[in-house]
Amino acid sequence: MNLRRDVFQAIADPTRRSILLLLTTQSMTAGAIASNFDTARPTVSKHLQILTECELLRQEQQGREIYYHFNPNKMKEIAEFIEPFRKMWDTKFNKLEEVMKNYKKE
Amino acid sequence: MEEKTKVHAEDGKQELTITRKFDLPVELVFKAYSETHLFEQWMGTKVLKLESKKHGSYAFETSYDGNVVFRANGVIHEFVENEKITRTFEMENTPFPVQLEYLEFEKLTDTTSKLTMKIVFKSIEFRDQLLKMPFAQGINMAHNRLQEIVSSLK
Numbered sequence: 001m002n003l004r005r006d007v008f009q010a011i012a013d014p015t016r017r018s019i020l021l022l023l024t025t026q027s028m029t030a031g032a033i034a035s036n037f038d039t040a041r042p043t044v045s046k047h048l049q050i051l052t053e054c055e056l057l058r059q060e061q062q063g064r065e066i067y068y069h070f071n072p073n074k075m076k077e078i079a080e081f082i083e084p085f086r087k088m089w090d091t092k093f094n095k096l097e098e099v100m101k102n103y104k105k106e
Numbered sequence: 107m108e109e110k111t112k113v114h115a116e117d118g119k120q121e122l123t124i125t126r127k128f129d130l131p132v133e134l135v136f137k138a139y140s141e142t143h144l145f146e147q148w149m150g151t152k153v154l155k156l157e158s159k160k161h162g163s164y165a166f167e168t169s170y171d172g173n174v175v176f177r178a179n180g181v182i183h184e185f186v187e188n189e190k191i192t193r194t195f196e197m198e199n200t201p202f203p204v205q206l207e208y209l210e211f212e213k214l215t216d217t218t219s220k221l222t223m224k225i226v227f228k229s230i231e232f233r234d235q236l237l238k239m240p241f242a243q244g245i246n247m248a249h250n251r252l253q254e255i256v257s258s259l260k
Contacts, residue, residue, distance in 0.1 A: 082113050084240040086124075090111035093126045093221075096148040100134040103144065 010054045015039060016047050020056060023070040027060070033068065115237060120230045122237070124223040132211050132219035136188045139209070151176075160185050164193070180204070188213075195225075202236065203228040 010016055015037065022028065022036060034044040048068060051057040058069045115122040128135050138144045140158040145151075145166075154165040165179035177198040184192035188211055196204040208224040227233040 081234075081237040081240075082115055085237050086109075086111055086113040088240040089113065089124055089126070090109070092148060092150075093111055093128070095150070096135070096138045097128055097130060099144060099147045100130050100138050103137075104130075104134060 010050055010056055013047070015044075016051055019044075019047055019051060020070060023057065023068060027067040027069045029065050029067055115233070118230060120227045120233050122225050122227075122233060124221075124225070126221045126223075127214070128219050128221065129217065130219060131217055132188050132213040135219050135221060136211050139191060140185075140187075155179075157182065158185060180207075202232060205232075205236075 018037070019033060022033060030045060030048055031041075033048065034041045037044055048057065052059060052068070055071055058071050060067050060069055110128075111124065111126045113122060113124050138148060140156075142153045142156045145156060146153050149166070151166045151168045154167060156162075156164045156166075160182065162182045162185065163180065164182065165177070167174050167178075168176040179196055179198065180194040182191060182193045184190055190211065191207075191209040193207050193209070194204050195207050196202075205228070206226040208222075208226075210222045210224075212220040212222070214220055225233075227236065
């Protein structure tokens with residue numbers, strides 16, 4: 001239960017989503033990932049740590065380097081995509097409610 | 107607390123259902139869908155055309171920084187006031203085929219109501235792709251912001 005919420009928290013952050021997108025096509029080292037962002041290297045490391053902790057990424061030692069892999073098993077379940085989709089509609093419907101409450105007052 | 111908006115998407119089906127409970131009478135929710143100036147306000151889009159009637163059609167577009175970033179259109183098949191709207195929905199300039207939407211408006215009490223929106227897709231794959239869109243948009247927005255920041259540094 002807790003782990004599930006963590007996955008949603010993990011993908012709620014735009015930088016973390018960008019990292020996941022980068023890694024869908026290739027495995028990369030932390031340095032290579034960080035070079036894609038303006039963010040400071042330690043910040044990127046923190047993001048990688050969070051993504052690894054909730055198993056969206058896997059670490060693999062290759063010689064002296066650690067490569068980050070996207071873990072499709074964690075993401076392939078569409079359940080993970082439903083929450084952002086639901087939030088998008090929730091925001092729209094909240095707006096509808098707000099607009100119509102004001103309309104009623106007029 | 108129970109969520110007001112729910113999405114139900116079963117594995118291996120080419121449809122999904124969105125439900126929402128409103129603190130509004132059903133008449134007002136229906137109005138928000140059928141009147142141009144109200145629809146524009148909550149959808150955050152520009153309505154080019156909205157013929158709220160059987161066999162009417164609609165089109166809208168969304169701009170960002172003066173550029174049109176999204177256009178969609180469709181045809182209304184059923185239009186029963188305060189009860190239902192059945193329509194097609196097509197996003198222009200995307201690989202997504204047209205989808206079929208069943209909107210049902212339900213009165214719960216005099217001041218509350220429920221909307222059930224069932225969307226049927228051409229295939230399971232297209233449904234799953236659409237579900238991933240807010241995720242992809244989040245990425246695009248992050249990139250756009252990044253680009254804005256980078257451009258402002260130049």
